[in-house]
Amino acid sequence: MAASPTPVAPVRSLDAWIAENVELLQPDRVVWVDGSRGQLDALLHEMVEEGRIIRLNPEHRPYSFLARSDPDDVARVEARTFICSENEADAGPTNNWRDPDAMRAELRDLFAGAMRGRTMYVVPFSMGPVGGALSRYGVQLTDSAYVVASMSIMTRVGETVLERIRAGARWVAALHSVGAPLEPGQDDVPWPSSPTKYICHFPEAREIISFGSAYGGNAILAKKAFALRIASVMARDEGWLAEHMLLLRVTDPKGRRFHIAAAFPSACGKTNFAMLRSSLPGWEVETLGDDIAWLAPGSDGRLRAINPEAGFFGVAPGTGYGTNPTAIDTLWGNTIFTNVALRPDGDVWWEGLTPTPPEGLVDWRGEPWSPDAGAPAAHPNSRFCVSAAQCPSIAPDWDDPNGVPIDAIIFGGRRASNVPLVVEARDWEHGVFLGATIASERTAAAEGQVGELRRDPFAMLPFCGYNMGDYMQHWLEVGQRLRRTGGVPAVYQVNWFRKDADGSWLWPGFSENGRVLAWIIERIAGEAAASDTPLGKVPAVGAIEYREAGVTDEQWQELFRIDERALLAEADDTAAFLDGFGDRLPEAVRRQLGGLRERLEQSAGLSRRAVA
Ligand SMILES: Nc1nc2c(ncn2[C@@H]2O[C@H](COP(=O)(O)OP(=O)(O)OP(=O)(O)O)[C@@H](O)[C@H]2O)c(=O)[nH]1
Numbered sequence: 001m002a003a004s005p006t007p008v009a010p011v012r013s014l015d016a017w018i019a020e021n022v023e024l025l026q027p028d029r030v031v032w033v034d035g036s037r038g039q040l041d042a043l044l045h046e047m048v049e050e051g052r053i054i055r056l057n058p059e060h061r062p063y064s065f066l067a068r069s070d071p072d073d074v075a076r077v078e079a080r081t082f083i084c085s086e087n088e089a090d091a092g093p094t095n096n097w098r099d100p101d102a103m104r105a106e107l108r109d110l111f112a113g114a115m116r117g118r119t120m121y122v123v124p125f126s127m128g129p130v131g132g133a134l135s136r137y138g139v140q141l142t143d144s145a146y147v148v149a150s151m152s153i154m155t156r157v158g159e160t161v162l163e164r165i166r167a168g169a170r171w172v173a174a175l176h177s178v179g180a181p182l183e184p185g186q187d188d189v190p191w192p193s194s195p196t197k198y199i200c201h202f203p204e205a206r207e208i209i210s211f212g213s214a215y216g217g218n219a220i221l222a223k224k225a226f227a228l229r230i231a232s233v234m235a236r237d238e239g240w241l242a243e244h245m246l247l248l249r250v251t252d253p254k255g256r257r258f259h260i261a262a263a264f265p266s267a268c269g270k271t272n273f274a275m276l277r278s279s280l281p282g283w284e285v286e287t288l289g290d291d292i293a294w295l296a297p298g299s300d301g302r303l304r305a306i307n308p309e310a311g312f313f314g315v316a317p318g319t320g321y322g323t324n325p326t327a328i329d330t331l332w333g334n335t336i337f338t339n340v341a342l343r344p345d346g347d348v349w350w351e352g353l354t355p356t357p358p359e360g361l362v363d364w365r366g367e368p369w370s371p372d373a374g375a376p377a378a379h380p381n382s383r384f385c386v387s388a389a390q391c392p393s394i395a396p397d398w399d400d401p402n403g404v405p406i407d408a409i410i411f412g413g414r415r416a417s418n419v420p421l422v423v424e425a426r427d428w429e430h431g432v433f434l435g436a437t438i439a440s441e442r443t444a445a446a447e448g449q450v451g452e453l454r455r456d457p458f459a460m461l462p463f464c465g466y467n468m469g470d471y472m473q474h475w476l477e478v479g480q481r482l483r484r485t486g487g488v489p490a491v492y493q494v495n496w497f498r499k500d501a502d503g504s505w506l507w508p509g510f511s512e513n514g515r516v517l518a519w520i521i522e523r524i525a526g527e528a529a530a531s532d533t534p535l536g537k538v539p540a541v542g543a544i545e546y547r548e549a550g551v552t553d554e555q556w557q558e559l560f561r562i563d564e565r566a567l568l569a570e571a572d573d574t575a576a577f578l579d580g581f582g583d584r585l586p587e588a589v590r591r592q593l594g595g596l597r598e599r600l601e602q603s604a605g606l607s608r609r610a611v612a
């Protein structure tokens with residue numbers, strides 16, 4: 001039998017891979033994306049003409065567009081996301097696994113003829129500045145013009161990358177189809193997609209195959225699929241870290257500069273923190289990245305980080321002048337919005353942009369909307385896609401290929417109870433434990449029940465390309481290596497989302513998070529006081545001026561209240577979660593849990609005695 005063309009054969013050469021996929025997918029035409037403004041302009045114009053996107057009123061929002069997705073294609077589909085490693089154990093208990101050969105066979109059937117009636121775009125892209133030591137290349141084939149336009153904003157696309165690949169640089173193969181071929185005479189829809197969805201990763205082959213969705217994290221394959229899932233495997237093999245982290249530089253009133261990387265789960269505040277305007281005078285934050293960081297021990301012995309992306313794919317709802325003015329100033333134009341509401345004047349709106357909605361809105365589905373509709377006008381996971389360079393707080397050297405040296409790593413999550421506003425880890429091993437045991441309430445960033453508490457280790461639950469137990473071990477090893485050179489960053493845990501008994505936020509968040517950042521920096525500089533708790537060190541009395549943030553003494557106490565009984569119950573839950581990793585769980589993580597339980601028991605005993 002003649003070898004059938006397959007999207008899944010080991011990649012021989014770029015041209016052979018494309019030729020095989022053209023034969024299998026049968027697109028009407030193939031277009032190479034060259035990264036030029038002219039080509040992107042023409043593509044966007046064509047999409048407007050075809051009714052796929054709406055051009056916003058240029059008087060309000062120049063060169064900006066609104067895309068409305070299929071109502072069944074609005075978020076990442078974690079249940080349809082697979083790590084197809086050769087051994088199931090290498091995917092680990094937190095990933096869906098499929099046998100790579102079986103998966104490839106199934107995908108081959110799905111992809112046969114999948115691009116009939118459509119254009120196959122060839123998108124060569126670089127994660128990180130082209131030519132940078134930490135940068136990596138990829139090529140995405142896609143039949144979605146929306147994905148091409150988004151990739152052009154989110155990554156460095158085009159000729160310069162292609163030259164590197166032609167010169168022999170390694171690259172990741174990323175195949176994508178919306179899975180909606182057009183038969184002759186068949187009418188198209190604005191957002192083609194398929195009810196059958198597969199987001200598949202082949203870690204050993206460094207390959208991605210995505211079918212059926214055009215939504216961000218499922219389809220802009222440079223982002224979650226490459227820069228996190230495949231890159232985390234590369235990082236494991238090569239001794240670095242690929243993380244779901246924002247990157248920022250903070251300059252204190254004395255003019256000293258510090259660099260922070262922070263991992264919060266999806267829709268838990270990375271973009272907002274990366275663009276922080278601190279309420280504390282004299283503290284300046286510059287943005288380096290808002291979602292993904294690649295970190296590697298540098299020749300200077302420190303952990304250095306780059307933002308591999310070139311744009312922001314940010315959550316719209318909740319973004320307003322009162323919360324994130326920098327983001328609002330970033331979005332003045334040149335932006336692709338997805339699933340936000342449309343105003344009658346041709347501009348956009350979403351919940352939180354202004355305190356009250358304007359009259360005459362059209363909702364994200366394209367239906368007339370009024371405040372009594374009983375559902376938000378913008379989808380809770382509606383997004384903006386805009387170039388990083390357009391952000392007023394972007395650091396002038398944000399795309400330095402050598403990255404920045406990291407002083408502190410912060411882990412966060414969305415927790416109504418139990419987790420204090422801020423905690424300092426006792427050391428790196430304790431910090432790894434804090435990262436490994438993050439739990440967070442589910443958000444609209446993925447399909448599923450919003451609000452449900454789940455474990456999200458390192459904010460990487462949906463993004464780790466291998467066994468999460470091995471991943472914890474890898475973190476411990478990177479720390480050991482940095483310790484030898486004196487470059488271990490400090491580690492902190494934050495929680496902006498603790499609530500009181502009535503369900504109101506205890507902490508105002510946003511610009512007031514600058515007070516927490518200042519305490520962290522002063523700790524690193526050896527200038528701020530802390531007190532010990534069973535969870536780690538917290539700000540000493542007077543170390544943070546919370547009253548200036550409008551927080552009462554009672555609220556402050558509640559923000560740091562340690563409920564030993566609830567925390568011991570959570571520790572039991574943590575033990576059950578960690579047991580799931582079996583012999584892949586590092587001993588150090590188990591030891592940390594033991595230490596936490598001991599400290600909590602002791603503290604509970606002390607308070608019992610105090611009461612008696
Ligand atoms: N209450 C409160 N809400 C916040 C805070 N920071 C961010 N949010 C809200 O949380 C939501 C998500 O915030 P983002 O900054 O977009 O989250 P992200 O981590 O960048 O999300 P992804 O792009 O999904 O990875 C938005 O609705 C924000 O308004 C905060 O300090 N307090």
Ligand SMILES: O=C([O-])CC(=O)C(=O)O
Pocket residue numbers: 075076215216217218223224265266267291313445446
């Ligand atoms: O991947 C997406 O669709 C957006 C994102 O940043 C996340 O979910 O963390």
Ligand SMILES: [Mn+2]
Pocket residue numbers: 244265266267291
């Ligand atoms: Mn994200």
